[in-house]
Amino acid sequence: MADAERRPGALKRLARVVFSAMSRRRASAASETSARLAPEAPRPASPALERSRARLQERRRTQTARPPQIRKDADRDLSQPSPAPSAPNTCGGELKSLGTPILSPAPIAGRRDAAAPLQQRAPKPDNPFVAALLASAERVWRGDAPGAGAGGPAVREPLSSRRPRQRGAAPVSVEARVEGVRLHAMDREGEDPSTAIILIHGAGLDHRDWTFSFLEGLPRAYRVLAFDRPGFGDSSRPSIAGGLPTTQARLLRTAAMSLGVERAVLVGHSWGGAVAMAWGLDAPEATIGVVSLAGAVAPWSLGSSIAHGRRMRSAARMALRPGGLRTAAIEGLTESFSPNAIPNGYLEHIATELTLTSGAAAAAAGDVATFNGALGLQAQRYPGFDRPVELVYGDADLILSPSEQGEAASELLPNARLTIEKGAGHMIHHTHPDLCLEAILRAAAEEDTPETALEGAPASPLGQANHSGARL
Numbered sequence: 055m056a057d058a059e060r061r062p063g064a065l066k067r068l069a070r071v072v073f074s075a076m077s078r079r080r081a082s083a084a085s086e087t088s089a090r091l092a093p094e095a096p097r098p099a100s101p102a103l104e105r106s107r108a109r110l111q112e113r114r115r116t117q118t119a120r121p122p123q124i125r126k127d128a129d130r131d132l133s134q135p136s137p138a139p140s141a142p143n144t145c146g147g148e149l150k151s152l153g154t155p156i157l158s159p160a161p162i163a164g165r166r167d168a169a170a171p172l173q174q175r176a177p178k179p180d181n182p183f184v185a186a187l188l189a190s191a192e193r194v195w196r197g198d199a200p201g202a203g204a205g206g207p208a209v210r211e212p213l214s215s216r217r218p219r220q221r222g223a224a225p226v227s228v229e230a231r232v233e234g235v236r237l238h239a240m241d242r243e244g245e246d247p248s249t250a251i252i253l254i255h256g257a258g259l260d261h262r263d264w265t266f267s268f269l270e271g272l273p274r275a276y277r278v279l280a281f282d283r284p285g286f287g288d289s290s291r292p293s294i295a296g297g298l299p300t301t302q303a304r305l306l307r308t309a310a311m312s313l314g315v316e317r318a319v320l321v322g323h324s325w326g327g328a329v330a331m332a333w334g335l336d337a338p339e340a341t342i343g344v345v346s347l348a349g350a351v352a353p354w355s356l357g358s359s360i361a362h363g364r365r366m367r368s369a370a371r372m373a374l375r376p377g378g379l380r381t382a383a384i385e386g387l388t389e390s391f392s393p394n395a396i397p398n399g400y401l402e403h404i405a406t407e408l409t410l411t412s413g414a415a416a417a418a419a420g421d422v423a424t425f426n427g428a429l430g431l432q433a434q435r436y437p438g439f440d441r442p443v444e445l446v447y448g449d450a451d452l453i454l455s456p457s458e459q460g461e462a463a464s465e466l467l468p469n470a471r472l473t474i475e476k477g478a479g480h481m482i483h484h485t486h487p488d489l490c491l492e493a494i495l496r497a498a499a500e501e502d503t504p505e506t507a508l509e510g511a512p513a514s515p516l517g518q519a520n521h522s523g524a525r526l
Contacts, residue, residue: 225265225278229288230309237281237309238288240265244277248316249342251494252333253280254306256324257418258383260287262404263323266397268483271491276498279315281306283329285417297420298428303332307340319498321345323483324453325421328429334443335435343442343497347483347490348451352433352462353426355455390480393450397484436466443470444493448478448486471496 225242240261244250251272253264261280272278284302285291295301306329310318319342322330327349334341387396445464447456456474464472473493475486483490 225269225280227288228313230312232305232308232312233292235284235292235305236288236290237284237305239279239281239309239313240269241313242269242278245275247277247314250277250279250310250315250318251498252306252310252315252318252320252330253278254320254322254326254329255280255283255286256322256326257421258286258386258414259404260289260414262287266400266403266484268487268490271487272494276319277315279310279313279318281309283326283417285420286414291413291417296417297424299328299332299424299432300336300428302329303336307333307337316340317342319343319345319494321347321494322349323347324480325350325418327351328425328432331436331443332432334441335432335439338439338441341441343444345444345446345490345493345497346460346463347446347493348448348454348459348480349445350425350429350454350459351445352459353430355458387481389452391485392452392479393477394479394481394485400484433463433466436463437468439467440469442497442499443467444497445470445472446475446482446490446493447473448475448480448482450477451480451482453480 225240228239228241230237230239238261253261253269255261255263260282264280269278269280282289284296284305292301292305317340320330320333322328322345324347327346328351330344330346330349331351334344384401387401391397443463445460447454447460449456460472460474464470471493473489475482475489478486478489
């Protein structure tokens with residue numbers, strides 16, 4: 055009974071002790087917070103700081119009281135550069151210019167003297183990427199770039215306001231925006247702007263792969279559009295399903311329509327072959343024919359999937375090293391051109407510093423990740439596609455197997471023609487351009503082709519087996 059009476063008292067004493075400790079702790083925390091938030095008392099300035107302040111104030115009073123001076127060069131033409139200032143040297147004589155560019159004032163309205171600042175720049179750097187950027191900036195400033203205005207950077211004119219170009223003019227850069235995605239292409243005009251040859255590049259590259267030499271070999275009668283696929287070159291990439299051939303085909307087709315193309319011969323290389331086939335399957339009424347140059351048009355076998363997985367992992371490990379992205383890309387191009395060598399000037403033309411970027415590598419990896427699933431569904435639609443399809447492969451291709459791709463697709467497509475060239479590798483459009491040109495002209499033969507379309511075509515009759523390949 056006594057213990058039961060003592061327990062409430064003990065609990066009360068314990069509660070008072072705990073409450074008192076918590077109150078002291080809160081009070082201590084509040085005082086520390088107030089001390090931190092309280093403004094610090096200003097520290098007395100040191101004598102040296104006070105003397106510096108006094109000298110500065112005295113200098114300001116002296117400058118304010120000094121009468122204004124009349125400049126002797128008030129009537130000088132401001133469009134002329136000012137003479138370089140010189141300073142006496144402690145050792146006697148004058149200090150020489152250290153090479154720093156002295157830019158002239160802004161030119162007078164209505165007058166342009168843009169060459170003067172650029173002539174005083176330092177020598178071009180050794181880095182080719184920086185040199186290319188400086189050269190591009192110089193062309194824009196001089197007004198040599200397309201659309202460059204006087205005294206300012208280049209401004210792109212709307213497509214509708216451009217002057218009509220003469221037949222045979224050099225390709226121009228054009229852009230279209232579809233579903234929020236920027237799509238870039240090189241456009242070379244022909245006789246009929248509504249009918250075009252569409253060039254779709256492979257993985258890891260952009261339109262420069264076509265403009266190296268292949269585009270110039272196409273007949274001048276045809277309009278040619280060499281696109282940058284989404285995620286490559288100057289084209290952006292959609293955030294959802296950007297790696298699917300059907301998505302890329304829809305974006306490129308809409309962009310081509312906005313540029314005035316109604317019907318087209320679709321030419322795809324490597325992964326671009328999958329996009330070309332998807333374009334034709336989705337819009338057969340606007341497709342004249344499809345040409346697959348070493349194109350990915352059928353699913354991989356298990357062995358090919360394993361081999362490509364190893365190749366991608368090896369390239370990814372190499373790309374993580376300093377400068378490894380360029381090394382991995384060059385090794386991939388060497389394998390693609392095999393058994394031939396990379397042509398002289400090709401790496402400089404495609405501008406590896408601009409083309410082979412981490413963004414392009416990620417886009418290529420996304421394309422490969424969707425390869426088998428997308429092409430498996432796409433191949434199921436081949437039997438109902440009645441447009442002419444040209445399948446051109448090399449038997450020495452180390453990237454895509456001609457039997458797994460070309461032969462498998464030719465068995466499903468009702469109007470396909472398969473060509474397997476001996477000794478040709480994956481970059482067959484560079485090593486055997488005449489063979490590829492014949493295939494394009496055969497695919498375009500359904501249209502009322504102008505006689506001038508055959509200018510520059512091989513002298514051999516179309517379809518004749520003048521190459522050491524198998525024509526099926």
